[in-house]
Amino acid sequence: MNFILMHKKIPIVDLEIDSETGHILKIGTPINIDHLPLGTFTNNDIDRVALREWWKSRCIPQNRDGIDILEKINIHSPQSLSCKYYGLSLSDHYWICPKDQAINWNDINFFANPFSYDVSDLLFNSEYKEGSRKFNFCSPDCTTSGQLRKKWKIINGDRYLLKKGSLSFKLEIFNEVIATSICSRLDIGHSMYTLSQENGVFYCMTKNFLSPTTELVTATSIFNQYKLPDNISRYEHYIACGEMLGIKNMRWQVEQMLILDFIMANSDRNFDNFGLIRNAETLEWVGVSPVFDCGSSLFFNKSNYSINLAISNADSKPFRSKHREQIKLVRNIDVVNLNSLSSIGDEYSELLSQDQDLTHERRSLLCKGLTRRIQILKKYAQATKF
Ligand SMILES: Nc1ncnc2c1ncn2[C@@H]1O[C@H](COP(=O)(O)OP(=O)(O)OP(=O)(O)O)[C@@H](O)[C@H]1O
Numbered sequence: 001m002n003f004i005l006m007h008k009k010i011p012i013v014d015l016e017i018d019s020e021t022g023h024i025l026k027i028g029t030p031i032n033i034d035h036l037p038l039g040t041f042t043n044n045d046i047d048r049v050a051l052r053e054w055w056k057s058r059c060i061p062q063n064r065d066g067i068d069i070l071e072k073i074n075i076h077s078p079q080s081l082s083c084k085y086y087g088l089s090l091s092d093h094y095w096i097c098p099k100d101q102a103i104n105w106n107d108i109n110f111f112a113n114p115f116s117y118d119v120s121d122l123l124f125n126s127e128y129k130e131g132s133r134k135f136n137f138c139s140p141d142c143t144t145s146g147q148l149r150k151k152w153k154i155i156n157g158d159r160y161l162l163k164k165g166s167l168s169f170k171l172e173i174f175n176e177v178i179a180t181s182i183c184s185r186l187d188i189g190h191s192m193y194t195l196s197q198e199n200g201v202f203y204c205m206t207k208n209f210l211s212p213t214t215e216l217v218t219a220t221s222i223f224n225q226y227k228l229p230d231n232i233s234r235y236e237h238y239i240a241c242g243e244m245l246g247i248k249n250m251r252w253q254v255e256q257m258l259i260l261d262f263i264m265a266n267s268d269r270n271f272d273n274f275g276l277i278r279n280a281e282t283l284e285w286v287g288v289s290p291v292f293d294c295g296s297s298l299f300f301n302k303s304n305y306s307i308n309l310a311i312s313n314a315d316s317k318p319f320r321s322k323h324r325e326q327i328k329l330v331r332n333i334d335v336v337n338l339n340s341l342s343s344i345g346d347e348y349s350e351l352l353s354q355d356q357d358l359t360h361e362r363r364s365l366l367c368k369g370l371t372r373r374i375q376i377l378k379k380y381a382q383a384t385k386f
């Protein structure tokens with residue numbers, strides 16, 4: 001089927017997409033190169049591989065928990081789901097307009113218009129009522145990435161992202177909530193997560209940090225656009241890109257994220273889990289995105305007996321593979337007031353106590369893990385002080 005890739009009201013490029021698979025078959029000549037997704041126009045030409053990758057990254061990944069239920073509605077690939085309602089998202093302002101239809105952005109975008117909860121019921125709650133009324137695909141859930149079950153919900157006019165923990169570990173959502181508290185105490189810009197429960201199942205909830213004019217551009221896209229020169233590390237290059245784009249306090253904001261990730265022993269800060277925000281109309285850069293997706297941390301996937309080892313040998317992403325190495329990239333560690341975290345272990349314990357399935361032993365190991373990480377960081381900060 002033939003579409004035009006749109007950025008809000010601006011036509012960007014013709015696309016032929018296979019509706020069965022959701023794959024981009026053909027990419028036309030760009031109509032507007034400035035508004036192409038960042039990283040898909042390099043060396044004076046459209047990068048067709050990068051555009052296809054970008055399109056895929058905006059779809060539900062194949063490893064999403066519970067994705068098989070899409071078969072019930074005859075969707076055989078998550079990518080084809082994103083074509084079911086114009087490819088609209090709540091994280092950016094791109095969409096696909098069928099060539100033969102005159103559709104107005106103002107009438108369809110999810111920032112301003114209500115949406116159906118059919119896809120949410122299916123993917124978040126595994127609820128499907130066979131043979132009932134026609135399934136309504138009008139939902140930003142069709143394009144929301146990430147492995148964990150999630151859905152968007154409108155509450156008092158605001159858009160919130162609700163996320164469940166993984167079936168095997170469950171702790172991810174509690175970790176989002178404790179990350180919120182750590183960020184508040186350390187004054188780190190973050191997406192604020194709260195804990196809720198529905199039918200005995202916990203989930204966390206966070207407000208959309210984007211708006212009808214702003215969109216998220218991931219670090220992946222930044223690296224696709226601004227190729228890594230030979231003589232500079234990926235870390236310094238990312239900071240240099242932000243500074244070149246006019247982002248204020250770029251280095252300090254990236255450092256704050258690394259400090260948080262050290263404390264939480266975050267093992268999944270991949271290049272899609274942070275980025276920059278830009279104005280989708282003017283293409284001006286607004287700032288660094290608030291910190292989000294801190295769930296894969298605090299030994300969530302470690303067995304009780306391996307937590308101790310992991311505390312002192314935590315794996316990291318994306319700039320170094322161990323946190324003890326990654327933290328060395330931070331120049332301003334002494335600026336952080338780690339004393340503000342003095343009661344965080346108790347707060348984490350209280351939070352985790354809500355999960356009846358978590359044994360007392362595991363809870364205390366996890367809380368000890370958090371307080372130990374802070375102690376290790378304090379010691380490191382002391383040792384590097386001049
Ligand atoms: N508060 C928010 N506002 C707008 N977009 C958001 C928000 N939180 C997350 N997103 C978007 O949704 C995507 C998925 O969210 P998130 O990374 O939290 O999910 P996840 O399942 O934990 O991901 P992963 O597979 O990386 O563990 C993000 O990559 C981002 O594009």
Ligand SMILES: [Mg+2]
Pocket residue numbers: 146147272273293
């Ligand atoms: Mg993520």
